[in-house]
Amino acid sequence: MxxxxxxxxxxxxxxxxxxxxxxxxxxxxxxxxxxxxxxxxxxxxxxxxxxxxxxxxxxxxxxxxxxxxxxxxxxxxxxxxxxxxxxxxxxxxxxxxxxxxxxxxxxxxxxxxxxxxxxxxxxxxVKNTWDIFSKNGKALQADFDLITKGRKSAELSGTNQLIHPENIFAEEGAQVEYSILNATQGPIYLAEDSQIWEGSLIRGGFALCEKAIVKMGAKIYGPTTVGPQGKVCGEINNSVIFGYSSKGHEGYLGNSVLGEWCNIGADSNNSNLKNNYAKVRIWNYATEAFDQTGLQFCGLMMGDHSKSAINTMFNTGTVVGVNVNIYTPGFPRNFIPSFSWGGASGFKAYMPAKAFETAEVMMARRGVTFDDTEKQILQHVFDLTGKWRKY
Incomplete structure (x- = not known):
């Protein structure tokens, strides 16, 4: 069929x-x-x-x-x-x-x-953006069971401390040194050629996909997923990071989802809990309004090719579109339309030609070509989202 x-x-x-x-x-x-x-x-x-x-x-x-x-x-x-x-x-x-x-x-x-x-x-x-992180634990366990059934994990280095090693599975080529992996609360899966560098603290559920890297001293709480060729460091809690994206420095990312080709600048942080502990409302493109998630913890939703500069601060329940460049200090608003350039002091349109130059350079660093098909998709997104860019 x-x-x-x-x-x-x-x-x-x-x-x-x-x-x-x-x-x-x-x-x-x-x-x-x-x-x-x-x-x-x-x-x-x-x-x-x-x-x-x-x-x-x-x-x-x-x-x-x-x-x-x-x-x-x-x-x-x-x-x-x-x-x-x-x-x-x-x-x-x-x-x-x-x-x-x-x-x-x-x-x-x-x-x-x-x-x-x-x-x-x-x-x-999965019917809403926040389902991606809030249901990640259930999906991670199901995938772990499916992928590892009847198979034996590759052996990890003796320099590591493994807690509940029966819930830890490493594919051939995965490398971990001088780190603590705790699979008490959920499984830990390390794909081919993934790396966890020295001094990292990992609490499952956790998935590190092909050629992804956890840099030195990272603190990761599950259930968290880092997609293929992603790079992460700092503190991460219950987040899903799609392929080729980087949060490569100190700073906090919690209850969040990052698309592909995103980059979070050093010492950037997102809020995932309101000061009054109220349930979080978040922008919903389907209703074109801020809808109730029913969640007390909800952080950042960031579309493909978006970037933030060092020391960026994101409010609880922030939605960032595709190809957004945030670089001015302070809290930007909690819905930023695609192809926006700026920050807390205001935004202007991020024109496609300029955005394409950045995408071409970033993708080439990972051995991926920014071709005409990618350009046409992003150009269409620019045209489609103009109604929200009212600067």
């Missing part, structure tokens, strides 16, 4: 991260949602997403296709139900479609045209 991951109803609520990727390319736990589905299904998946993203994330269409809504995460019960779908059937939970079988996935979907198959088990889903 041919499997396609569709953005579904929750794409807007997952902005700014879905400005530059399909919903199923969000990383939560160890793997992206798409990689989870591919492992569970034993088959490749393609994407049904926004037209401007489709060149980078193409769709593969066959005579018969199963379209899975990408905000839902797989487990054995859901996978079994999806594999049992027949042509013209839709799997439905409380009137929300989980998946459907179709000959033409590009055709407009109406559940009334399908035989509805009720799904009666619980589902694990």
């Amino acid at each position: 041919n499997y396609i991951l569709a953005d579904g109803l929750h794409r807007k609520a997952l902005l700014p991260f879905t400005f530059t990727r399909p919903v199923a390319e969000i990383r939560i736990g160890i793997l992206t949602i798409s990689k989870k589905w591919e492992k569970w299904l034993g088959a490749p998946c393609s994407f049904l997403t926004e037209e401007y993203l489709q060149e980078k994330f193409p769709i593969q269409v066959e005579a018969e296709n199963v379209v899975i809504i990408g905000s839902f995460l797989p487990d054995s019960t859901l996978v079994e139900a999806i594999k049992s779908l027949k042509s013209g059937e839709a799997l439905v939970l409380n009137e929300e479609v989980l998946a459907y079988s179709t000959g033409d996935p590009k055709d407009s979907f109406d559940v009334k045209d399908y035989k509805q198959v009720p799904f009666r088990a619980e589902v694990f889903s």
